[in-house]
Amino acid sequence: MTSPEATADAPAQWARNMAARLAGLPVAYAATAILILCAALMRPNLLQPFLLMLIVRQAAPLGLAVIGQSICIRLLSLDLSFGGVAMAVSYITTSGAIPVSEPVLILLSVLLGLTVGLANAYFIAIRRASSVMVTLAMVLILGGVVTALTQFRSPGDAPEILRYLGQTRIGIVPLALPIWLAVLIPMALFMRYSVFGRYVDAIGSNPNAAWTSGIPYVRVIFVAHVLSSLFAVFSAFLLVGFVGFGSLSLGSDLALNSLAAVILGGVTFGSGRGGMLGPAVAAFMLMFSFNLLTSFGLGEPGKQMAQGAILVLAAIAYASRSAHR
Template structure:
């Protein structure tokens, strides 16, 4: 029973505590309208977190999310490729898959550290976008993305529905499929997984490709949300997604966990940032909170 309690992600209790606190201290934050706004705001993070959690469950890490989103924003808004919108979106997805494949290649074949590899990828992508944007600055977002990012049906914004449409199939697949079982096995003991003939390289490669594609989707929502391209876009996401995955019950080095915990944690974090802002400690508080959570996660071992 104690083990069961310990294995429940912190995010569930954390969200409840935060909501209760806000209900007392800042009741306006928990009104339906504002909550829906926060949910909308959380959607890009929640999408990115799904990929990050998959990487961490196979004992890898994806810090290239921010670079991918920046590149997606540039491809979509700079007008560098004069193509119809659907084609542009498709190119972004293919681009994401390619980045994921390159990350996975260095991690599985060259056996480089996932932290270093994906950080390098992020830096290279950012550098390329920055230099290109001197020639052609980012412009307006494609209409279809502005629709996803900004429209609502009744009072329900579309972006959380977009997230749900991605989350449900991916989470169900990870939970029900042989692939999901292999992910658990690699997380529990990568050496044993390798030796018993589980296709380790393929699993890790798929995890990274999926993570980068999800980063692209996250970028779609962000770009639509902002309405225009930006060189700041998605900068916080790699770190914030990491924090969300940890709060969502996936521990460093043990790879345990599911998909729902990190999603709840994405909401919890976004909510806490809003709460901090309303309490007058916006950006500094946000940074301190994230740092504290990462430090805590690094010291905390899995319950067994």
């Protein structure tokens, strides 16, 4: 029989458990709630369904990029080559330098992502090079090649198929949202229940133990970086389609924003605690914060300041979670 004291203490215990669960949520959830509250008080128009869907469309490319970045970070690796991949995809699909049909341009872009991912994985997994140095070098190489090619032919209009993906709406819902969800949900289930997902968790927790236990360490690193580069390509497709034309600056902030979104979403080096949903929420949070600053008239300088502040917040969140691991 339950005592009166235990019965009286049940609500307090429930409240403590709930508070502990809320405290354990990724930073992105609380930050998103605070930003929405600020918008409701100072910029309520920003919460109109049409504008929210516009922000979701802006967040979808980053949301695709963070899927690959989160897998790499869970493996104690990193992918900073997103900007170079996006620049190359933008040039391939919009410049007309390769006189082939639009589907072939799409395929060539995917092959580029596959090649970049394999190259990154080779140096990181086989040659044991720093993932930071390897992927930054890839950005410089891709950027140099594309910049040299623009002297002969500049980027132009985006292919019709990419404009359709990036700009089409179903009612007020942008097509980019179901595309994002169609990739995010299967990947979340795959990482949670597949053998590959368990390998990723094992390697992230203790790489040396995973190596000696017979887990295919090299193969997992290869797959992770190939997936990361492919998601960078898919992200670039939506970016090019949304903007409608190619640009050398397109996607230049993808790497830093994806890194911040992954960490704020609860995924840290060697830990996938935030899963796939946390980084996705953080991707929306970043785009919402940029739009909120724009509504105050701060524009690009405000966006840069926000990016800096968000990176500091991500560093603090990472340090805090690392201290409690």
